[in-house]
Amino acid sequence: MRGNMALMTIDEPKVSGQGKPSPAHHPLWALGFRPFYLLAAAFAAVSIPLWLASYFGLVPGLANVTITWHMHEMVFGFAIAVIIGFLFTAGRNWTGLWTPRRGHLAMLAGVWLAGRVAMLAAPAPVAALVDILFLPLAAWPMYRVLQRSGNKRNMFLIGLLSLLTIINILFHLAAMGWIAVSSVLIIQVAILIVVMIESVIGGRIIPGFTSNTVPGTKPIVNPKRDRLTIALTALASLAWIFTLPPRLIAALAFAAACAQLLRLGGWKPHATLRHPLLWILHLSYAWIPCGFLLMALAALQVVPANSAFHVLAIGSMAGLMIGMMTRTTLGHTGRQLKAGRNEVLMYALIQIGVVARFYASIDTAGLRDGALLVAAASWSAAFVFFLVVYGPYLYRPRLDGKEG
Numbered sequence: 001m002r003g004n005m006a007l008m009t010i011d012e013p014k015v016s017g018q019g020k021p022s023p024a025h026h027p028l029w030a031l032g033f034r035p036f037y038l039l040a041a042a043f044a045a046v047s048i049p050l051w052l053a054s055y056f057g058l059v060p061g062l063a064n065v066t067i068t069w070h071m072h073e074m075v076f077g078f079a080i081a082v083i084i085g086f087l088f089t090a091g092r093n094w095t096g097l098w099t100p101r102r103g104h105l106a107m108l109a110g111v112w113l114a115g116r117v118a119m120l121a122a123p124a125p126v127a128a129l130v131d132i133l134f135l136p137l138a139a140w141p142m143y144r145v146l147q148r149s150g151n152k153r154n155m156f157l158i159g160l161l162s163l164l165t166i167i168n169i170l171f172h173l174a175a176m177g178w179i180a181v182s183s184v185l186i187i188q189v190a191i192l193i194v195v196m197i198e199s200v201i202g203g204r205i206i207p208g209f210t211s212n213t214v215p216g217t218k219p220i221v222n223p224k225r226d227r228l229t230i231a232l233t234a235l236a237s238l239a240w241i242f243t244l245p246p247r248l249i250a251a252l253a254f255a256a257a258c259a260q261l262l263r264l265g266g267w268k269p270h271a272t273l274r275h276p277l278l279w280i281l282h283l284s285y286a287w288i289p290c291g292f293l294l295m296a297l298a299a300l301q302v303v304p305a306n307s308a309f310h311v312l313a314i315g316s317m318a319g320l321m322i323g324m325m326t327r328t329t330l331g332h333t334g335r336q337l338k339a340g341r342n343e344v345l346m347y348a349l350i351q352i353g354v355v356a357r358f359y360a361s362i363d364t365a366g367l368r369d370g371a372l373l374v375a376a377a378s379w380s381a382a383f384v385f386f387l388v389v390y391g392p393y394l395y396r397p398r399l400d401g402k403e404g
Contacts, residue, residue, distance in 0.1 A: 023106075024102040024103040024106060025102060027395065027396055027397045027398075028394065028395055029101055029102045029103070029105045029106050030101060030102075030397075030398075030403060030404055031088065031089055031092060031099070031101060031105075031332065031403075031404045032084065032085045032086075032087070032088025032089050032092075032099055032100060032101070032105060033085040033086065033088065033089040033325075033328050033329065033332060033394075034085075034394045034395075035085070035105060035106070035109040035394075036081045036082065036084055036085025036088070036109065036112070037081075037082065037085050037325050037328075037329060037390070037394060038387070038391060038394050038395075039081050039109060039112060039113065040078050040079075040081035040082045040085065040321075040325075041325070041383040041386045041387050041390075041391075042383075042387060043073075043077055043078055043081070043116060044078045044318075044379065044380070044383040045380045045383040045384050045387065046380075047070075047073055047074070047077065047078070048376045048379050048380055049376060049380055050062070050065055051065060051069070051070040052372060052373070052376050053065075054066070055067075055372075056369075062120070064119065064120055064121065064127075065120070068175055068183050069119060069120075071183070071184065071187040072119065072171060072175075072183075072187065073116070073119060074313060075187060075190045075191060075194065075313075076115075076131065076135075076164075076168055076171075076190070077115070077116055077119070078318075079194055079313075079317055079318075079321065080112075080134070080135065080164070081112055082321045082324075082325065083194070083197065084108075084112075084138045086324055086328065087099075087142055087157065088100060088105075088138075088142065089328055089332060089404075091142055091145050091146065091154075092404065094146075094149070094151055094154060095145050095146065095148070095149035095151050096149065097145045097148060097149055098145075099141060099142065099145055100138075100141050104141070108134070108137060108138055111130075111133055111134045111137055112134050112138075114130050115127075115130050115131040115133070115134050118130035118131060119131055124172070124175065124176050125176065127172075128169075128172035128175075128176070131168065131172070132165070132168055132169055132172065135161060135164060135165040135168060136165055138161070139158055139161040139162060139165070142157070142158060142161070143155075143158045146158065156200070157197070160193055160196065160197055163193060164190060164193055167186060167189055167190050167193065168190075170186050171183060171186045171187065171190075174186055185241070187309075188240070188241070188305075188309055189241055191309055191312055191313055191317070192237040192240070192241070192312075194317055195233065195237070195288060195291070195312055195316065195317070196230070196233065196234060196237070198285070198288065198316055198317065198320055199229070199230055199233055199260070199288065200230065202281070202285050202320065203221070203226050203229075203230075203263070205281075206219075206267055206281050206282065206285060207219035207220075207221050207266075207267045209277075209278055209281065209327075210267055210268060210271065210272060210278055210282075213272075213275055213277075213278055213337075214268075214271045214272060214275065214278070217268050217271045218268075219266060219267040219268050220266030220267070220268075221266070221267075222266065225259070225262070225263060225266075226263065228259060229256070229259040229260055229262075229263045232252065232255050232256040232259045233256045233259070233260065233288075233292070235252050235256070236249070236252040236253040236255070236256040236292060236295065239252045239253070240253070240295060240299070246299045246300055246301075247299075247300075249295070249296070249299035250296040250297075250299040250300050251296075253292045253293070253295040253296035253299065254292070254293065254296040256289075256292045257289040257290070257291075257292035257293040257296065258289070260285075260288050260289040260292065261286070261289040264282065264285055264286055264289070267282065269282035269283075269286070275339075276339035276343055276344050276347060277323070277326065277327050277330075277337060277338070277339045277343070280319065280322070280323035280326075280343075280347040281320060281323045281324075283319065283347075283351070284315060284316055284318075284319025284320040284323055284350075285316065285320065286315075287311055287312065287314075287315025287316040287319060287354065288312065288316045290311055290315065291308050291309070291311040291312035291315065291316060292308075294307050294308035294311055295308040303361075303362055304361055304362065306361050307358055307361035307362055310354070310357045310358060310361055311354060311358055314350065314353055314354040314357055314375075314379070315350075315351075315354040318350055318353075318354075318379070319347075319350050319351070319354070322346055322347065322350055322382060322383075322386065323347070325386065325390070326339065326343050326346070326386070326390065329390050329393050329394060330393075332398070332404055333393045333394070333396075333398050333399060334398040334399035334400035334401075334402065335393065335399060342385060342389045343389075345382075345385060346382045346383075346385050346386055347382075349378045349379070349381050349382035349385070350378070350379070350382050352374070352375075352378040353374075353375045353376075353378035353379040353382070354375075356371045356372075356374040356375035356378060357371070357372070357375035359371045360372045360375060
């Protein structure tokens with residue numbers, strides 16, 4: 001990935017004749033980040049309060065809103081929407097070819113939305129069929145763009161999207177009782193796959209963004225160390241997934257945490273303090289080593305496993321995603337790459353949310369419910385602010401008049 005994610009220069013298309021443009025030519029359908037960032041933020045803002053309302057028994061009529069629904073939708077609803085929106089946008093830059101847009105993009109957004117409605121209200125077999133459709137339909141055009149451009153470097157992402165599709169199928173089979181596998185473990189596998197994506201993509205973009213934004217800063221990128229870090233992260237993940245001996249899991253997870261922290265330290269996070277668009281990426285990435293340290297402790301039964309996975313899901317996953325959602329929206333709508341108070345507030349709310357949710361997972365003093373409410377309020381507020389501030393950016397044409 002290009003370190004500065006430079007925008008492509010595209011000539012304006014020639015228009016023959018006049019007439020009212022079709023809905024498919026609305027700016028919302030110009031590039032993947034637009035609809036999927038909007039949908040992901042809206043879903044994130046409402047889904048957590050909905051889950052807590054169900055948890056506290058306030059919405060008995062919504063039988064599908066269970067802990068299983070909550071776990072699935074945070075990964076295969078929210079996170080996947082952001083990932084696809086980002087990949088469609090980055091894929092355009094990587095290859096110079098158009099990823100889905102206009103009618104094709106609108107159709108994919110509709111399939112994603114249908115999956116969320118089905119998971120909320122449809123019988124389990126119907127919900128499974130509708131939900132499973134989205135990832136293959138989104139991965140295929142991305143594969144075609146990478147194939148046509150000869151971009152082999154990023155082809156591994158198609159493999160990971162395919163793996164997530166298989167994991168999603170297994171989740172539905174387990175949730176319906178057709179296979180004897182824990183739904184919790186399956187979602188943990190999905191979170192760890194997303195962490196692998198973050199580790200690879202983060203290693204490509206965070207040092208580049210840092211060196212381009214902070215004059216004189218030279219982040220250390222060591223390819224051998226990076227490969228070792230990715231390998232240790234993958235090994236620790238596999239050890240957890242296949243329930244290897246606890247001490248082995250703990251050793252591998254601790255090694256992965258140390259490697260990830262050492263890698264991050266080389267990217268000079270201390271130099272980013274005056275640049276919110278940068279420090280949110282560094283800070284969010286720092287939750288990866290924290291999560292693997294907690295995984296090591298969970299293997300030894302020192303802390304509950306959900307403390308590790310909430311740190312990974314909220315701290316690293318949601319933190320990196322809201323950081324990239326703001327950054328790519330600003331850049332790809334022709335705005336200056338500069339964060340203000342609104343962005344800092346969004347970023348801070350995510351951090352409050354992860355700390356509160358971590359506390360709720362280890363609480364022994366009876367304050368769990370209060371911590372859950374703080375975490376939920378912080379999470380939802382962050383994405384409501386995103387919708388209020390960035391919704392108009394995503395819905396309107398680029399300021400510079402270019403496509404995308």
